Amino acid sequence: MLTDRQKHILRHIVSDYVHDAVPISSESLTRNHRLGVSPATVRNEVAALEELGYISRPHTSAGSVPEDKAYRLYVESFVSNEADRVPSQTRATISNRFDDVRDDVDRWGSVAATLISQIMGNLGIATFPKTSVSRVRHLELIPLQDVLALLVVVLEQAKLRKQLLRFELPVDRSHLESISTRLRGQMIGLTHEEIAEQAVALTTPERQAVDATMLMLQEEDSSGHDDHYVNGLRNLLDQPEFVDYDKVRPIIHGIEDGSLVEAALEEAPVGQFVRVVIGREHQGDVLRPLKRGDLQIRCAGPRARNAGTDRPHTNGV
Known part of the structure; x- marks a missing residue:
């Protein structure tokens, strides 16, 4: 268990090292901070912190470098209360920036x-x-040419996937709209495995759209964080x-x-x-x-x- 004085000194060691990225000497601690104790006392406390594994020194005459334990204590004990308070101006900035791109x-x-x-x-x-498993939130087929359509699938995590579909025979706009409506009724909220388990008779264009959607879901489930x-x-x-x-x-x-x-x-x-x-x-x-x-x-x-x-x-x- 560290004393209040040791915690006070350790906090300055960590904060100074984070700022400068150079070993912190006992002399600089005494010079730059009002510790209320003599340089000899600071050296003794620093030696105790080293023995307890909170700091290390590259060599005997070098300054102090924080170890994992020091950072963990610094984060959990020294800055936890401050970190809970986000300045109102910062909150307003975040809100305004996201409102601009809502x-x-x-x-x-x-x-x-x-x-x-x-x-x-x-x-x-x-x-x-x-998400651990991707699901369909929305689906749309957009006509481009008589045998070409753009399949747009929106996933539940607000990700959008697109793929061009080329049909063997021309498909008019009204037919694409009816296909979109039918497939939405069958696939909204489902995973690729749940879609595959459905025993539904499909036309050739519908099968192309379903297969492409399932492939999108599978790729999303196996992908990392490409976006x-x-x-x-x-x-x-x-x-x-x-x-x-x-x-x-x-x-x-x-x-x-x-x-x-x-x-x-x-x-x-x-x-x-x-x-x-x-x-x-x-x-x-x-x-x-x-x-x-x-x-x-x-x-x-x-x-x-x-x-x-x-x-x-x-x-x-």
């Missing part, structure tokens, strides 16, 4: 990533909610530890090939809450370059598991 679903993800990047001053990632939006790479690279090119390179590669974003989104929590993942708590090594020392803090927003949750969820890395 009817433009395609822009929700981009706006979410931009907002999280601006608010956090770091890299922001957003993606539409991904993610990223904003604020400059903010991430402005962090002091990334002056080292060897640390920048894997970040750029991870964003370009999608592995970094996928790793972050795979750890997004289920439910409407924020989760902070630190250092070795990550399931893999992809996120390790996003760190202070050997640690990395990530705030992950909700991943929707239930139908009808439409807004994108966000992550700040």
